[in-house]
Amino acid sequence: MTTQQVTPRKAVDLQQIAVPARTRSKQRRWHRDLATQTGVVAAALVLWHIFSLSEMAQKAGMPSPIESLTRFVELLGVSVFWQSIGATIISWSIALLLSLGVGIPLGMGIGRSRRAADSGRFLIDFLRTIPSLAIIPLALLLLGPTRGMVIMVATFSAVWPVLIQAIYAAEHSDPVLSRVARSFRLKWTDKVRYVLAPEFLAFFWPGVRMAVTASLLVTVGAELIGGAPGIGQAIQAALLVNQQASMFAYVIAAALLGLGINAVLMLVQRKLLWWHPSLRKDQ
Amino acid sequence: MSSNNGKNTSSDRPIFEISGFSFAYGETKILENVNFAANAGEFVCIVGPSGAGKTTLLQCLAGLRQPTGGEIRFKGEQVTAPPAELAVVFQDYSRSLMPWLSALQNIALPLKSAGQGKKQREAKALAALEEVGLAAAADLYPWELSGGMQQRVAIARALAYEPALVIMDEPFASVDAQTRADLEDLTLRIKDHLGITVVLVTHDIDEAVYLSDRVVALSGRPATVVDVVDVNLGNQRDQITTKERPEFAGLRSRLYRLIRRPEQQAPAAPAAAEIH
Amino acid sequence: MALNVPTKTSSRSRKRPWFKTLLWQSWLPLSALAVIWVASEQSTSVYFPPAAEVFRKISIVWFPDALVTDLLPSLGRLVLGFALAVLLGIAIGVLLGLFRSAETAVRPLTETARAIPGVALLPIAMMFFGTGESMKLVMIVFIAMWPIVLNTIEGVRSVDPALRNVMASFRITALDRFRSVYLPAAMPQIFSGARISLAIAVAVMIAVEMFGTPGGIGYFIRDAQQTFRIIDMWTGLVILGLFGYTLNVIFRALEDRVLRWQKRMAKHVQGES
Numbered sequence: 001m002t003t004q005q006v007t008p009r010k011a012v013d014l015q016q017i018a019v020p021a022r023t024r025s026k027q028r029r030w031h032r033d034l035a036t037q038t039g040v041v042a043a044a045l046v047l048w049h050i051f052s053l054s055e056m057a058q059k060a061g062m063p064s065p066i067e068s069l070t071r072f073v074e075l076l077g078v079s080v081f082w083q084s085i086g087a088t089i090i091s092w093s094i095a096l097l098l099s100l101g102v103g104i105p106l107g108m109g110i111g112r113s114r115r116a117a118d119s120g121r122f123l124i125d126f127l128r129t130i131p132s133l134a135i136i137p138l139a140l141l142l143l144g145p146t147r148g149m150v151i152m153v154a155t156f157s158a159v160w161p162v163l164i165q166a167i168y169a170a171e172h173s174d175p176v177l178s179r180v181a182r183s184f185r186l187k188w189t190d191k192v193r194y195v196l197a198p199e200f201l202a203f204f205w206p207g208v209r210m211a212v213t214a215s216l217l218v219t220v221g222a223e224l225i226g227g228a229p230g231i232g233q234a235i236q237a238a239l240l241v242n243q244q245a246s247m248f249a250y251v252i253a254a255a256l257l258g259l260g261i262n263a264v265l266m267l268v269q270r271k272l273l274w275w276h277p278s279l280r281k282d283q
Numbered sequence: 284m285s286s287n288n289g290k291n292t293s294s295d296r297p298i299f300e301i302s303g304f305s306f307a308y309g310e311t312k313i314l315e316n317v318n319f320a321a322n323a324g325e326f327v328c329i330v331g332p333s334g335a336g337k338t339t340l341l342q343c344l345a346g347l348r349q350p351t352g353g354e355i356r357f358k359g360e361q362v363t364a365p366p367a368e369l370a371v372v373f374q375d376y377s378r379s380l381m382p383w384l385s386a387l388q389n390i391a392l393p394l395k396s397a398g399q400g401k402k403q404r405e406a407k408a409l410a411a412l413e414e415v416g417l418a419a420a421a422d423l424y425p426w427e428l429s430g431g432m433q434q435r436v437a438i439a440r441a442l443a444y445e446p447a448l449v450i451m452d453e454p455f456a457s458v459d460a461q462t463r464a465d466l467e468d469l470t471l472r473i474k475d476h477l478g479i480t481v482v483l484v485t486h487d488i489d490e491a492v493y494l495s496d497r498v499v500a501l502s503g504r505p506a507t508v509v510d511v512v513d514v515n516l517g518n519q520r521d522q523i524t525t526k527e528r529p530e531f532a533g534l535r536s537r538l539y540r541l542i543r544r545p546e547q548q549a550p551a552a553p554a555a556a557e558i559h
Numbered sequence: 560m561a562l563n564v565p566t567k568t569s570s571r572s573r574k575r576p577w578f579k580t581l582l583w584q585s586w587l588p589l590s591a592l593a594v595i596w597v598a599s600e601q602s603t604s605v606y607f608p609p610a611a612e613v614f615r616k617i618s619i620v621w622f623p624d625a626l627v628t629d630l631l632p633s634l635g636r637l638v639l640g641f642a643l644a645v646l647l648g649i650a651i652g653v654l655l656g657l658f659r660s661a662e663t664a665v666r667p668l669t670e671t672a673r674a675i676p677g678v679a680l681l682p683i684a685m686m687f688f689g690t691g692e693s694m695k696l697v698m699i700v701f702i703a704m705w706p707i708v709l710n711t712i713e714g715v716r717s718v719d720p721a722l723r724n725v726m727a728s729f730r731i732t733a734l735d736r737f738r739s740v741y742l743p744a745a746m747p748q749i750f751s752g753a754r755i756s757l758a759i760a761v762a763v764m765i766a767v768e769m770f771g772t773p774g775g776i777g778y779f780i781r782d783a784q785q786t787f788r789i790i791d792m793w794t795g796l797v798i799l800g801l802f803g804y805t806l807n808v809i810f811r812a813l814e815d816r817v818l819r820w821q822k823r824m825a826k827h828v829q830g831e832s
Contacts, residue, residue, distance in 0.1 A: 036663070125804065126804050129800065131803065210755070224682075347727055375721055381740060
């Protein structure tokens with residue numbers, strides 16, 4: 001690092017000169033990045049188009065990007081489409097809330113006691129390694145191809161990361177901060193709000209991220225395999241009646257849903273954990 | 284000892300030559316019109332206040348950066364990339380060693396890249412560790428060693444590379460005083476033993492005078508060479524007796540004045556050099 | 560470090576005799592098994608057959624027949640698919656990690672690939688590859704490799720800039736930079752990505768087997784349910800649980816071996832503070 005050699009005074013000088021220039025160049029770079037990214041996406045679409053004209057794609061019945069996107073836009077005006085998406089979102093969010101509601105209190109309880117953690121270790125390790133999609137047949141027997149079945153399977157997938165991360169967070173809460181709070185005689189509400197919750201959240205957050213991703217994957221998977229209402233079933237249904245363009249349109253919808261959920265997740269993360277070192281550095 | 288021909292400063296084949304050198308970040312000039320050279324076997328220290336661009340100068344000499352003006356020649360050839368016969372000991376030992384490699388592996392890695400066989404490079408690495416008195420630590424990881432020991436591993440890595448020139452960038456800036464004195468003596472001993480040339484950057488004038496055959500003083504803004512001071516304190520240096528000599532005090536005061544005058548700033552600044 | 564995922568439900572490192580720990584770790588699983596055993600004995604529900612029955616059936620159905628026809632194909636598929644996902648993931652990740660502008664350019668594609676619920680791609684894969692072995696493998700590799708790609712990118716970027724100067728000045732060759740610097744530097748991140756990848760690979764394997772041609776534990780469970788062989792279905796779930804647990808144990812052992820330096824360092828740093 002050469003810039004270390006600059007004295008503080010010099011550094012201030014440098015900044016005064018450089019700041020406007022730097023923001024301008026940052027903005028320019030952002031514009032350039034956006035342009036190349038658009039270019040790459042366009043190139044990918046062109047490749048898809050060329051590929052869809054090939055014999056192999058024709059035989060498989062693969063639609064061109066224009067067909068798929070047209071179909072996607074058409075579907076935006078169809079209520080069945082929105083019902084499918086809505087069903088997926090509802091199943092997914094109920095499953096997520098259920099797993100948070102069960103996993104956090106249970107995990108915090110287990111994490112506070114070593115005996116509890118030891119007692120639960122094997123059961124948790126064993127149960128979480130069962131791929132949740134494998135219990136679809138069981139859930140189908142019990143509940144049939146319904147939203148309840150989807151929620152059951154998706155909850156089973158999301159509860160383990162939540163539980164494990166909550167145990168971890170409870171085990172690693174820093175006693176120093178608690179002592180600080182006590183020595184300054186913080187009100188307990190303030191203690192929870194400003195000391196305990198942020199710290200717990202920092203350790204717990206990866207569990208949320210994994211739970212969100214896993215439960216979405218499993219929700220769509222359970223709809224597709226189990227035939228319960230939602231995007232997954234719509235994709236499968238479109239394939240069965242040979243409407244490849246519709247199928248691709250639904251896959252596009254699933255991708256957009258995934259991207260949207262991810263964006264919301266990032267937004268929440270920035271709002272809640274902006275102070276965390278590992279997040280600060282990549283800004 | 285026999286290979287040490289360094290006292291002959293009038294040799295007409297300098298090991299490196301810096302001429303008309305300048306460096307700028309955008310429009311901010313850091314260094315301008317820097318000229319100096321070193322002969323084989325010499326110990327040259329570069330001193331200057333913080334922010335004088337000493338590290339930048341070293342990085343250009345090492346071929347890690349390109350000057351924005353002038354040229355640097357190493358053994359007669361212009362430096363455009365890191366030369367093979369040149370090794371660097373970096374300032375921050377804790378970051379310049381690879382934490383996933385043992386001391387021995389850290390030293391052997393450059394030799395492996397140079398295409399040497401496993402037996403050969405391990406023998407060389409071990410010899411280098413012996414040279415710095417750390418043979419017992421060969422299989423330890425850097426983070427299992429103290430700061431001074433880590434820096435000795437970094438020095439051993441440079442030695443095993445068998446360079447003609449070793450460049451050291453404030454190598455002892457972040458160790459305690461006793462360790463620092465030990466490392467200084469170690470460096471002097473190795474330099475004599477192996478007959479290599481050393482260029483060392485420091486902001487500590489005592490250290491510069493104690494170690495060098497010549498001291499290059501940088502100062503001003505943009506910085507340039509304000510003087511090159513010959514240090515005639517003989518070949519054998521001692522932490523106590525050498526520093527007691529009146530010549531030592533004289534050189535020390537002379538260099539302090541040289542570096543301070545143009546800026547009129549109190550030499551309280553060095554602490555800022557480590558701020559990132 | 561807080562945003563790292565723990566490798567296991569870790570415990571505090573207070574000393575306690577090993578048999579006491581063993582006792583604490585085993586009483587709950589054992590009593591849970593006992594409760595299930597007894598409760599299911601009286602069960603009148605067709606869906607929850609007596610546990611004793613299930614375990615008797617395991618030895619009949621799985622040893623050795625289904626082991627060969629269903630478990631081995633699943634294992635082979637998973638090992639091959641996961642290995643390919645790891646290799647591809649590291650290769651792509653290292654390239655994108657080193658060439659920042661390329662990574663920025665293709666980011667919309669990688670983000671989409673990561674965000675899409677992978678199983679939704681199943682019908683597309685079936686369009687091209689049918690329901691056979693190649694479809695199953697393609698699905699496992701393509702969906703499972705993304706966590707490794709993204710973590711490798713992050714890991715490669717975490718290489719200390721100071722080390723870049725070291726590598727340049729000691730003229731470390733590209734191959735050695737990859738082998739001795741970037742790969743080990745990224746290894747902890749690669750492993751935490753690979754752990755997620757392995758879970759995804761198993762999930763995708765089950766999904767594609769449920770849809771695909773016969774052979775495989777997913778197919779076995781699905782088939783048993785559809786032909787109303789409830790006890791067989793339960794044996795499949797038990798075997799799958801053991802299968803997943805064993806995989807996890809193997810993965811952890813591998814991780815402990817490869818990341819030995821890191822574990823030692825963590826312990827060392829803890830010991831100092």
